[in-house]
Structure formats: structure tokens, C-alpha cells
Amino acid sequence: MKTALRIAAVVAIAALVFAPLRLNGYLLNLLYTTVLYVALAYGWNIISGYAGYFSFGQIAFFGIGAYATGLLVADQHWFWMVAALAGGIVACALAVPLGYVMLRLRGPFFAMGMFGMAQMVRVLVTAIPATGSGAGLFLPPGSSLTGVYYWTLAICLGAIALTLWIDRSAFGLRLQALREDEQVAGTLGVDVTRAKITAFSLSALIPGLLGGGYALFLTYIEPDAAFSSRLDLQSIVMAILGGVGTVWGPLVGGIVMTQVSEALWARFPQIYLMLFGGLLVALLLALPRGIVPAIASRWRAR
Amino acid sequence: MTEPLLEVEGIAIAFGGVQALAGVSLEVRAGEIFSLIGPNGAGKTTLFNVISGVLRPDAGDVRFLGRSIIGRAPHRIAQAGIARTYQIVRPFGRLSVVDNVAVGALIHARTVERARRDAREIVEFVGLAPYADRFASDLTLTQRKRLEVARALALRPKLLLLDEVMAGLTPSEMDGMADFVLGLSERGIAAVCGIEHVMRLVMRISHRIAVLDAGRLIAQGDPHAIQNDPAVIEAYLGTPTVAG
Ligand SMILES: Nc1ncnc2c1ncn2[C@@H]1O[C@H](COP(=O)(O)OP(=O)(O)O)[C@@H](O)[C@H]1O
Ligand SMILES: [Mg+2]
Numbered sequence: 001m002k003t004a005l006r007i008a009a010v011v012a013i014a015a016l017v018f019a020p021l022r023l024n025g026y027l028l029n030l031l032y033t034t035v036l037y038v039a040l041a042y043g044w045n046i047i048s049g050y051a052g053y054f055s056f057g058q059i060a061f062f063g064i065g066a067y068a069t070g071l072l073v074a075d076q077h078w079f080w081m082v083a084a085l086a087g088g089i090v091a092c093a094l095a096v097p098l099g100y101v102m103l104r105l106r107g108p109f110f111a112m113g114m115f116g117m118a119q120m121v122r123v124l125v126t127a128i129p130a131t132g133s134g135a136g137l138f139l140p141p142g143s144s145l146t147g148v149y150y151w152t153l154a155i156c157l158g159a160i161a162l163t164l165w166i167d168r169s170a171f172g173l174r175l176q177a178l179r180e181d182e183q184v185a186g187t188l189g190v191d192v193t194r195a196k197i198t199a200f201s202l203s204a205l206i207p208g209l210l211g212g213g214y215a216l217f218l219t220y221i222e223p224d225a226a227f228s229s230r231l232d233l234q235s236i237v238m239a240i241l242g243g244v245g246t247v248w249g250p251l252v253g254g255i256v257m258t259q260v261s262e263a264l265w266a267r268f269p270q271i272y273l274m275l276f277g278g279l280l281v282a283l284l285l286a287l288p289r290g291i292v293p294a295i296a297s298r299w300r301a302r
Numbered sequence: 303m304t305e306p307l308l309e310v311e312g313i314a315i316a317f318g319g320v321q322a323l324a325g326v327s328l329e330v331r332a333g334e335i336f337s338l339i340g341p342n343g344a345g346k347t348t349l350f351n352v353i354s355g356v357l358r359p360d361a362g363d364v365r366f367l368g369r370s371i372i373g374r375a376p377h378r379i380a381q382a383g384i385a386r387t388y389q390i391v392r393p394f395g396r397l398s399v400v401d402n403v404a405v406g407a408l409i410h411a412r413t414v415e416r417a418r419r420d421a422r423e424i425v426e427f428v429g430l431a432p433y434a435d436r437f438a439s440d441l442t443l444t445q446r447k448r449l450e451v452a453r454a455l456a457l458r459p460k461l462l463l464l465d466e467v468m469a470g471l472t473p474s475e476m477d478g479m480a481d482f483v484l485g486l487s488e489r490g491i492a493a494v495c496g497i498e499h500v501m502r503l504v505m506r507i508s509h510r511i512a513v514l515d516a517g518r519l520i521a522q523g524d525p526h527a528i529q530n531d532p533a534v535i536e537a538y539l540g541t542p543t544v545a546g
Contacts (some may be wrong), residue, residue, distance in 0.1 A: 170414040173397075177405040180394035186376035187354050189387055189409040189457055195377075 016093070016153055020146045026189050027211070032149045034209060035156045040235035041250035043206030046235075049291035050172060050201040052179030053103065057114030057167040059232035061091035065211025066226040067125050070137045073216075075130060079282045080143050081151060082264035084212020092201045101201035101217025122227040142260070143216045151213040160251065167247045175199055180298035181247070241283060243290030250289050275283040305368075308384075308461055309331045309493050313352055313362035322348040324517040326363070330461065330494055335487050337495045337504045340514035346496035347389055350463045350515075351513040354386045363477075364460070381409050385459035387450035389466040389496070395439035399430055402438050402449055406456030421456060428452040443470055462486065464478045468503065476500060480507050505529065513537070 016035070017215045020028055040062070049055045065087035072083035105113045126134040151218065164174040174195045177185040186192050216219045234248075234257075242253025260279060287294040308330040316322045317444050323345045330336045351357040353364055355376035364371050371379050385406070394402050403421035404414065411417035426446045433441060438449060447467060451536045454462055464483070468476050480503045483493050487509075497504055504511060505525045513534050514520040521531045528534055 121432070122369055168414065170408050170411075170417065173401060173405060173408065173414055173417075176401070177394055180396060181392050183356060183376070183407065184388065184392045184394070186455055187356065187380055188406040189377050190378040190405060191377045 001133060014156065018207055020149055025145070028145055028149060030258075030262070032145065032152060033268075035149070036214065037231070037235050037238060038254035038256065039152060039156035040207055040208055040231060041212075041239040041254055042156070042163055042233030043203050044236055045203075045239050045244065045246075045250050046166065046175075046206075047060065047196075047199045047203035049239060049249070050166060050175040050179065051196055052245070053196065053200070053201065054107075054111045055114040056111045056232070056236075057116075057118035057205070058203060058207050059227050059229065060114075060118035060226075061095065062207035062211040062214070062231065063118075063125060063223070063226040063289075064091045064094065065208035066139070066215040066221050067131055067211075068208075069212030070139055070221050071130055073075075073139050074137060080139075080212065080216050081147075083149065084209060084216070085263060086207050087212040091211070092205035095201040095204030099197040099211060101195075102299055103196045104201060118227060118232075122125050125226075126223045129251050134223055136220055139215060139219050139221070141219060145217065148213045148217045155206065155209050155213075157274045160247075162206075163247050171195065171198070175194060176245070237280065241280070241290055243292035243294075246290070246292045246296075249292045251292055256291065303373070305332075306330065306365075307334075307367065308353070308494075309363075309365040310349070310353065311363045312363070313349065313359045313364065315348060315352065315357060315359045315361075320411075321517050323352070323359070326514070326517070326519055327362075328512050328519065328522065330492050332460065332492055333487050333490045334492045335483060335495065335507050336493070337497055337508040337511045338514055339497050339501075339504055339511060342498055343516075343518045344514040346498075346514055347465055350386055350465050350494075350496060353379075353463060354460070355504060356382060380406075380457055381456075383460035384463065385454035385457040385461070386463035387447075387454050387465055391443065391446040391450055393438035393441065393446050393449055395437065395517045397438060398435050399438055399441070399449060400425055400434045403452045403456045406453050409457060422450075424455050428455075444475060459491060462491055462493045463494055463496070466498060467495070468497060468500050476503055483507055492541045 005101055019031055023031065042100055044055065044058050059192065065084065068087035068090045069080065069083040071077040071081050072086060078086070102110065102113055102117060125131055166175070174185065174190045177188065177190055178192045178195060182192050209225065215226070218225055237259050238253040239250045240253070241257060243249030261276055264275050306329040310326060310328045313326045314321070314325050326345070326349060327350065330444055338349065340346055348357065352359050355371065355374055358373065366382055366384060378433045394405070398517065400421045402417055403424050404417040407417035407420040408414070413421055422434060423433055428451055430445060433445065438446070441449060447470065449468070451464070451467065467479055471479060483495065484507055486493055510522070510523055510524055513520050513528065515537045520537055521528055521534045
């Protein structure tokens with residue numbers, strides 16, 4: 001069983017790596033978006049799944065990454081991957097003071113607080129004259145979709161590896177403990193503030209790194225695209241559908257959602273959104289904790 | 303046994319209009335079993351919350367091994383050697399029993415595997431071995447009480463604050479818990495037992511007893527002295543509900 005899974009993983013990764021050689025533009029585009037969503041879902045899953053701080057604003061870090069990359073590429077003429085890396089580091093570093101303040105909020109207050117914070121960041125970023133003050137920022141052409149795809153794929157695989165590590169580490173155990181009961185975790189020796197902020201900044205690093213690739217993908221960034229609430233919401237739904245706080249939830253949820261969405265869109269273009277919404281509700285009603293935990297508990301019950 | 307392990311000095315705290323603690327002072331020595339008794343609402347849990355760093359008092363000081371721990375974060379107090387249980391059990395429901403205990407073991411273990419191995423031993427020690435890999439939410443109340451103790455022990459504390467660990471147990475389970483506390487004391491671990499009722503056991507296991515009533519200590523001394531203290535009899539032992 002273990003070796004079979006391992007072989008499947010190697011085959012899947014190889015297929016993803018060689019995909020750009022065989023796929024046409026439309027399919028590669030679709031694959032890129034899928035990988036991007038899954039990677040975003042993995043980023044969200046650390047702070048919101050493992051640590052239990054449900055965030056509606058991780059897109060702020062995606063936007064920061066996108067704009068930082070845009071500025072570094074357009075004004076400073078950096079090579080885009082270096083710029084995107086810098087964007088991720090900036091997002092991660094900003095998350096430390098932001099987390100210190102925001103993580104004092106709990107539950108719905110944190111969720112809404114993060115939503116508000118993302119709006120604030122958006123306003124601040126677009127107030128800088130160099131970013132085009134909301135009108136947008138053109139990037140000089142310099143990368144192909146293939147390059148952006150590989151960048152995004154690498155981050156996605158990195159995010160999965162990071163999640164695998166967290167799930168088995170002392171850090172992950174501390175996060176899960178504080179998710180269950182923060183006060184008790186504290187009196188059992190867990191430095192909850194430090195654990196939360198670390199989780200939060202990792203959950204900012206991933207979208208921060210992805211944002212730069214997205215900026216190159218669009219070649220033109222504007223606030224609505226860089227701080228896209230659609231990207232944010234859809235990746236959150238994927239993680240929830242797959243199973244919050246599990247290693248494979250974001251991947252499973254991401255694959256199921258994009259496949260179903262594409263199939264419905266191709267067959268029922270007029271009523272696609274309605275069908276999709278209905279199906280999502282039905283799935284979540286049937287599997288309230290997500291697909292992966294449902295399979296896992298059935299497995300254990302055998 | 304001479305130098306005090308824990309010194310509580312003039313602790314006062316109020317919640318809105320309620321003065322939960324009004325200047326409480328006491329000392330606990332290494333390896334000692336110190337019982338803090340008093341009726342419901344006397345302030346026992348609040349004192350535990352202050353000592354474990356969950357609540358900051360309005361006045362007073364708490365010293366552990368000679369150093370003030372007021373204002374320290376709870377995790378630092380735990381790392382210094384003070385562990386506590388919760389009167390209203392608070393298991394990490396979606397973690398396994400072993401992982402519940404491993405969280406505390408992490409302060410000594412370098413890897414999570416090591417922490418889990420230590421945790422398994424403790425789980426066995428408190429008699430929860432058959433449930434080690436179950437979710438803590440599957441445990442019964444009695445088992446959850448044991449899990450509270452197991453998690454606290456994983457910190458390898460010098461001082462254990464046991465908040466109403468007898469409550470909800472059958473008489474024979476209570477005797478088991480009493481023997482368990484005596485065993486801790488023999489291994490040099492001090493215990494402060496917050497106990498509302500069950501005087502018989504308090505008299506049997508305690509080296510010293512303090513009686514808390516409406517946020518004030520009304521008596522302090524060895525079991526014999528407490529039993530014969532007129533203020534205690536009047537305020538506390540005199541009520542028929544405490545015969546158990
Ligand atoms: N967090 C809190 N907020 C408000 N009042 C509290 C709080 N904790 C305790 N109290 C009050 O303080 C008093 C002492 O309570 P407690 O310490 O729980 O007593 P005991 O543990 O001895 O039964 C009670 O009147 C209780 O209602
Ligand atoms: Mg109490």
C-alpha cells in the first residue's frame with residue numbers, strides 16, 4: 001500500500017513536470033490555475049487548518065508578493081524569479097508584526113479582522129504612486145507560461161512537503177494542541193504566541209511566493225487581480241472540501257473541485273454555477289469534515 | 303523539606319464586583335501534599351489560575367524556587383516546573399490520548415517521537431493504555447480526569463496543582479487517586495490539591511491543609527489542627543454536606 005502510493009506520487013510528479021511539453025495553451029493554463037489554487041489552499045491550511053485560525057485574508061500576502069515582484073521587475077529590472085522570491089520573503093516578514101497583532105483575535109473576529117486587514121493592505125499598496133495608484137502596473141514581457149507554471153509547481157510541491165513535515169513534527173503537534181485549546185496548550189508548556197506567529201508567517205510565505213508568478217502570468221497587475229477574493233475563497237473552499245488540517249485535504253479538494261467545475265462548465269455552461277454550488281453544498285452536508293477525514297475514518301473502521 | 307518551593311503572598315483578584323481572592327498567602331514545600339479546601343466559590347480554582355499564569359492578580363506575589371513568576375507566560379511557568387489539571391476537564395478532543403500527553407512531554411523531548419514514547423509510558427502509568435490511540439473525545443469522564451493528570455505529569459513537574467481530581471469519582475477510585483498522590487509525594491513531587499468535599503481523604507493524605515472561604519484563608523495547619531479549629535468547624539466542617 002505504502003509503496004503503491006509512493007509510486008503513484010512519483011508518476012504524478014513526473015507527469016506534472018513533463019506536462020508543458022505535451023499540453024496546449026488552454027490546458028496548460030488550466031493546469032497552472034489548478035496548481036496555483038492547490039498551493040494557495042496548502043498555504044491557508046497551516047494557519048487555519050493546523051492552528052485553527054480561520055483566515056479570510058491570506059490573499060493580502062498574495063497581493064504583496066505580486067506587487068513586490070511587479071515593482072522589482074518593472075523598476076529595478078530584477079530577474080522575475082528572484083523578484084518573486086523577494087516578494088515571498090517580504091510577505092513572510094510582514095506577517096510577523098501583523099500576526100502579532102491579528103492573532104490576538106479569535107474565531108470569527110480573527111476571520112473578519114483578516115478580511116479587513118487584506119482590504120487595508122490593498123488600499124495601502126495601491127496608494128503607492130509606483131504601483132500605478134490602483135490603475136495597474138505593466139510588467140515587461142520576460143517569462144513564458146511554462147516558466148510561471150514551473151515556479152508555481154515547485155512552490156506547490158514545497159508546500160506539500162512542508163505540510164508533511166508539520167504534520168509529523170513537534171511544531172505541528174503544538175499547533176494542533178493550541179487549535180484544540182489555547183489556554184491548556186499554554187499551561188502544558190507550549191509557547192502559543194510563537195507557534196501561532198510561525199504558522200501565520202509560513203501561511204504568508206506561500207501566497208507571497210505565488211503572487212510573483214501570478215503577476216508575470218498576467219503581465220499586468222491591478223488591485224482586483226492581485227487581491228482577488230475569488231482566488232482566496234476558492235482555495236479556502238478546496239481546503240474545506242478536502243479536509244481542514246489534514247496533509248492531503250487541500251490536494252484532494254483541489255483536484256475534485258477543479259475537475260467537477262470543468263466538467264460542469266463544459267456540459268452545462270448556462271447553469272454551471274448553480275449546479276456547482278448545489279453539489280458543493282450536498283458534498284459538505286454529506287461529509288462535514290471533508291473528504292480526507294471521511295475516508296480516513298472509514299479506513300480505520302474496517 | 304525546609305526551603306519553600308512555592309510562596310504565595312497576599313494574592314488578591316476581583317472579577318467585576320466579586321472579590322474572588324482577598325489577600326491569600328501560603329507556602330508549599332518540596333514533596334509536600336498541601337490541600338486547599340473550601341466550599342464551591344471559595345476561590346480555589348482562581349488561585350490555581352493565578353499560580354499557573356492564566357490570570358494576573360490585582361495584587362500580591364507568587365514565587366517559585368525563590369523567583370517571582372507573576373507576569374510570566376503560562377508556558378514559562380510550566381517549563382519552570384509547575385503543572386496543573388483543570389477542574390472542568392479540557393482534553394484536546396481531536397488528538398489521540400498519546401498526543402494529548404505528548405504535548406507536555408515536548409518540553410523535555412527533543413523530537414516528537416521521543417515525546418510520544420514518554421507519553422505512552424505515562425498513559426500506561428495512569429491506566430489508559432487500552433485507549434492510547436483513541437481520540438481523547440472518546441474517553442469517559444473518569445478517563446478524562448486521568449488524562450488531565452497524565453498530561454500534567456508529562457511536564458515532569460516539581461509541583462502539581464490538582465483541581466478537584468476527586469470530584470466525580472467513585473469511592474474506590476478516590477482511594478486510588480489518594481494513593482497516587484501519596485506516591486507522587488514519595489517521589490519528591492509536591493502537590494496542591496484543591497478539594498471541595500471528601501474530608502476523609504484530605505485528612506489521610508495531607509501534610510498540611512489550608513481552608514479557603516470567600517477568598518480568604520481562615521485556617522492553615524496540619525490535619526489534626528484543622529479538624530479542631532473552631533473557625534473551620536463553624537464555616538466549613540460544620541455543614542452536613544462535607545461528611546463524605
Ligand atoms: N473568570 C471569572 N470571571 C468572573 N468570575 C469568576 C471567574 N473565575 C471565578 N470567578 C468567581 O470567583 C469566585 C471563586 O471561584 P472559584 O475560584 O472557581 O472557586 P472554587 O474553585 O473554590 O469553587 C466565584 O464567585 C466565581 O464565580
Ligand atoms: Mg474550583
